[in-house]
Amino acid sequence: KQWYQRRVAITAGFTDYRRVLKAVINSAKNSYNCNRILENKHDRKKTWQVINELRGKSKKMIKPSIVIDNQKITDRRIIANQFNKYFNSIASKLNESISDLSDSEFSSFE
Numbered sequence: 001k002q003w004y005q006r007r008v009a010i011t012a013g014f015t016d017y018r019r020v021l022k023a024v025i026n027s028a029k030n031s032y033n034c035n036r037i038l039e040n041k042h043d044r045k046k047t048w049q050v051i052n053e054l055r056g057k058s059k060k061m062i063k064p065s066i067v068i069d070n071q072k073i074t075d076r077r078i079i080a081n082q083f084n085k086y087f088n089s090i091a092s093k094l095n096e097s098i099s100d101l102s103d104s105e106f107s108s109f110e
Contacts, residue, residue, distance in 0.1 A: 033054060040046035065074045068082055 033050070036050050037047060040050060063074050064076065064079060065072050066079050066082065067073070068078075073079055073082070
């Protein structure tokens with residue numbers, strides 16, 4: 001029974017400490033964010049960047065990447081050229097398959 005009372009006391013102390021710590025952290029965050037807005041109050045663009053960042057609307061630059069021949073490529077020009085090459089090859093292959101059909105196969109549709 002004594003260990004139970006000690007456990008309840010420790011749990012209550014932990015709960016109180018956690019509540020106070022959360023309040024201190026939130027207060028520090030609010031103070032930091034208010035200072036950031038005040039620092040940029042004369043620059044609308046920067047002020048809105050801070051506001052949107054706080055709202056979770058910040059723009060994150062994601063570099064596109066694609067794996068070609070077991071190599072990770074991040075250069076946009078190379079990626080565009082590879083897509084272009086791929087889609088052009090599809091058209092060429094379709095043209096070849098159509099030209100391989102003999103005229104006799106189309107004569108049956110007349």
